[in-house]
Amino acid sequence: MRGVWLACVLVLSSLSYAWAADIQIEKLKGDISLISVVGEFTEGDDAHFKNLAITTDKAVVFFNSPGGLAAVGMEIGRTISIKGFATGVDRNAMCASSCGLAWLAGKIRFITPTSKVGFHAVFKDDAGQKDVSSAGNALVGSYLQQLNLNANVIVYVTDAAPGAMQWLTADDARRIGLEIDLLTDDDSPPQAGPVPFGGDTTASYAPTTVTVTPPPQPQGPAWRLYEYTDLPGYDLPGMPLKVFTVEDCKLECDGNDRCRAFTFNEAHNVCFLKGMASEAMQFSGAVSGYKGSEGDIRRIGHDFGPSLQFRTSRNVEITGNPFAKFNGSTLDACQDQCIATAACEGFNYYRNGMCFMFKVRKPTRNNLLSVAGSRTN
Numbered sequence: 001m002r003g004v005w006l007a008c009v010l011v012l013s014s015l016s017y018a019w020a021a022d023i024q025i026e027k028l029k030g031d032i033s034l035i036s037v038v039g040e041f042t043e044g045d046d047a048h049f050k051n052l053a054i055t056t057d058k059a060v061v062f063f064n065s066p067g068g069l070a071a072v073g074m075e076i077g078r079t080i081s082i083k084g085f086a087t088g089v090d091r092n093a094m095c096a097s098s099c100g101l102a103w104l105a106g107k108i109r110f111i112t113p114t115s116k117v118g119f120h121a122v123f124k125d126d127a128g129q130k131d132v133s134s135a136g137n138a139l140v141g142s143y144l145q146q147l148n149l150n151a152n153v154i155v156y157v158t159d160a161a162p163g164a165m166q167w168l169t170a171d172d173a174r175r176i177g178l179e180i181d182l183l184t185d186d187d188s189p190p191q192a193g194p195v196p197f198g199g200d201t202t203a204s205y206a207p208t209t210v211t212v213t214p215p216p217q218p219q220g221p222a223w224r225l226y227e228y229t230d231l232p233g234y235d236l237p238g239m240p241l242k243v244f245t246v247e248d249c250k251l252e253c254d255g256n257d258r259c260r261a262f263t264f265n266e267a268h269n270v271c272f273l274k275g276m277a278s279e280a281m282q283f284s285g286a287v288s289g290y291k292g293s294e295g296d297i298r299r300i301g302h303d304f305g306p307s308l309q310f311r312t313s314r315n316v317e318i319t320g321n322p323f324a325k326f327n328g329s330t331l332d333a334c335q336d337q338c339i340a341t342a343a344c345e346g347f348n349y350y351r352n353g354m355c356f357m358f359k360v361r362k363p364t365r366n367n368l369l370s371v372a373g374s375r376t377n
Contacts, residue, residue: 025052025059033059035085037076041068041098046075053079060086061106067097070122070136074098074143077105081147089115096165100157101140105147109180117168120160135351135369141233142315142368148237150258151275152176177258223250224290228305230283231263231274231290231297232314240270246287249273253289263288281312282335284376301335309377310339317348317370319363322356329355335373346374 023045026034033056037049045068053059061080067073080087080102087106089095095103096118103109103117111117122136137158144154156176160166173180225246236258243249246264249271253259261277264270267285277290279298284306290297300312312335323343326334334355338347341357348356349371361374 023048023052025055027056031056031058035059035061036064037061037099037102038064040066041072041076041102043069043072046072046079049076050079053083053085057083058085059083060088060110061102062088062090062093063095063099063103064090064093065095065099067099070098070101070140072098073101074140077102077143077147080105081107086110089117091115094118100168101143104144104149104153104157104178109178110183111180112183113170118165119157119168120165121158138351139368145233145235150177150236151234151260153178154234155276222291224292226280226288226290228282228284228286229263229288229303230281230286230311230313231261231277231288232279232281234261234274234276234278236273236275239272240265241273242269243271244269246289250289253291260292261288261290281314282308282373283311283313284309285311301332302339304339308339309375310373311376312371312373314371315366315368316364316372317367318346318356318358318361318372318374319365320358320360322348322358324357326355328353331371338373346372348372 022036022038024036024038026036028034035049035052035056037045084107086108087103088110089103089112091112091114094116096116097120100117100119122140140158141154144157153176156166156172156178168178170180170182172178236256241249241252243252243264246266249262249264252271253262253273256273258275259273261274263272263274263283264287265272265285266287277288277297279300280288280303281300282304304310324341326337329337329349330353331349334347334349337355338344338357343359344357346358346361348354348358351369364372
């Protein structure tokens with residue numbers, strides 16, 4: 001595969017790198033293709049990329065882009081993942097923001113010591129004011145989970161502020177468990193300590209924030225168990241596991257270096273190992289465990305314990321006509337208000353602060369921007 005890299009570099013050296021959206025495909029010897037993606041990601045670039053990608057079964061996708069629309073970058077990444085393409089960033093080239101999201105989708109991720117790959121949180125631009133988009137970062141987290149990347153990578157990619165950039169280093173990649181194929185020239189000077197891809201830490205692309213430290217993995221931590229509780233998200237690859245008791249689930253987590261939390265579904269005897277946990281939700285019929293301090297996890301609404309059969313879940317919504325709705329709500333208030341209202345069988349909460357209450361629990365459908373809860377008795 002490294003020979004393919006060298007062949008691609010020779011072709012790339014003849015291309016013009018103007019900062020305009022440009023996606024090209026070049027057939028190399030054999031059945032390998034080179035796809036170059038140059039310039040800012042704009043609407044329609046994902047469709048253009050897909051149309052070129054379907055013409056070949058094997059390709060290396062080279063990027064030189066400052067980023068652009070996050071949704072476009074993720075769609076390009078999904079195509080790369082489905083096709084099993086490799087990705088690369090050439091010497092002195094840049095792949096930042098949404099471009100970095102697409103680069104992460106490569107089956108093999110090529111990079112050189114002078115390549116620059118950067119990440120920051122998704123933001124919305126309101127009259128020049130850049131604010132972190134909670135909905136956007138939730139979609140990014142879901143996308144990275146679909147790529148089977150671990151929780152440490154997800155935290156790393158979305159942590160830097162919108163006005164900053166987290167430039168990937170070789171040490172960072174090793175620490176967060178991100179597999180890369182780092183290619184060096186024979187005449188590359190030795191480097192001391194962690195240096196961003198791109199070399200010069202005083203350059204304008206150097207990090208402007210403190211390097212992100214992924215969630216610590218304490219030695220021999222005490223377990224904290226939560227009954228009637230789900231710890232949503234951050235599932236490790238290959239979940240769920242078929243086990244028979246909470247203790248079995250805990251032992252599976254203890255035996256996995258990447259596991260820091262778990263949720264055991266008592267009704268189905270399945271175990272979900274998790275790389276991290278940040279919130280706890282009411283879930284009758286589930287027991288969860290967490291390695292760490294109690295303050296690390298935020299409880300959503302009141303803990304009703306065994307007195308209530310209720311389940312709250314992310315990324316789903318109830319369809320139908322609500323009998324009540326509220327503006328400016330919070331998820332905690334929406335859940336607890338539904339539980340306190342006898343006629344409410346379920347609720348939807350959206351990130352714009354809208355809360356809808358229903359006299360039915362079903363049907364439901366997937367929605368990455370919604371949280372839904374319903375009675376289960």
